[in-house]
Amino acid sequence: MNLWLLAQVEPVWLAAIKGAELGFRVAIIEKGIIGGTCVNIGCIPSKTLIKMAKTKCIFEKQPFSAITAKSISFSWPKVLQQKDNLVNKLRKSKYKEVITSNENIILLRGTANFIDKQTIAVAGRKITAENALTNSNKVLDLTVLPQVIFTEPQVATIGVTE
Numbered sequence: 001m002n003l004w005l006l007a008q009v010e011p012v013w014l015a016a017i018k019g020a021e022l023g024f025r026v027a028i029i030e031k032g033i034i035g036g037t038c039v040n041i042g043c044i045p046s047k048t049l050i051k052m053a054k055t056k057c058i059f060e061k062q063p064f065s066a067i068t069a070k071s072i073s074f075s076w077p078k079v080l081q082q083k084d085n086l087v088n089k090l091r092k093s094k095y096k097e098v099i100t101s102n103e104n105i106i107l108l109r110g111t112a113n114f115i116d117k118q119t120i121a122v123a124g125r126k127i128t129a130e131n132a133l134t135n136s137n138k139v140l141d142l143t144v145l146p147q148v149i150f151t152e153p154q155v156a157t158i159g160v161t162e
């Protein structure tokens, strides 16, 4: 059975599941906190904070005289607490859903270093992996690459031109 090596990232969870489905043994290697950028410091925390700020703003700046309400309270420590709770929950659920529920996926803690194209050293171990990309004929299609600018309103584009 071949072994896939993956640096631990948000999309990696899907890749790990797919790899296991295809019959590979998958090693997710993480030197830091499980979850990657998206869960820990990227998509999830930023969208939580943006959504909370937007909700506050809509409430305070809405222009309709027909809508009135008493003043709202806003607690920055509670904002951070709710964001942290969500991040912690997602870290745990990803760990449970992917790693503990699939015997073909393992998590290795430590910093990975490439020794050569197919060999990685991590935590005193050497792991040889099939390079998933070299045996595939798939080509990266940048014409469907999306991007988003988180202004208000948000702007999204897809493809290589504006």
Ligand SMILES: Cc1cc2nc3c(=O)[nH]c(=O)nc-3n(C[C@H](O)[C@H](O)[C@H](O)COP(=O)(O)OP(=O)(O)OC[C@H]3O[C@@H](n4cnc5c(N)ncnc54)[C@H](O)[C@@H]3O)c2cc1C
Residues within 6 Å of the ligand: 007, 008, 009, 010, 011, 029, 030, 031, 032, 033, 035, 036, 037, 038, 039, 041, 042, 043, 044, 046, 047, 110, 111, 112, 113
């Ligand atoms: C503020 C912010 C907001 C974002 N919002 C969105 C959004 O709304 N939607 C969206 O689609 N994307 C968003 N992104 C982008 C998204 O988070 C990244 O595109 C995605 O996480 C990138 O994944 P990655 O695989 O490149 O690396 P990462 O998610 O950064 O994962 C790399 C992981 O590998 C580990 N690692 C690195 N080197 C080694 C090593 N040598 N050995 C062991 N482990 C290692 C790191 O600790 C890390 O956990 C946002 C990013 C940021 C910063």
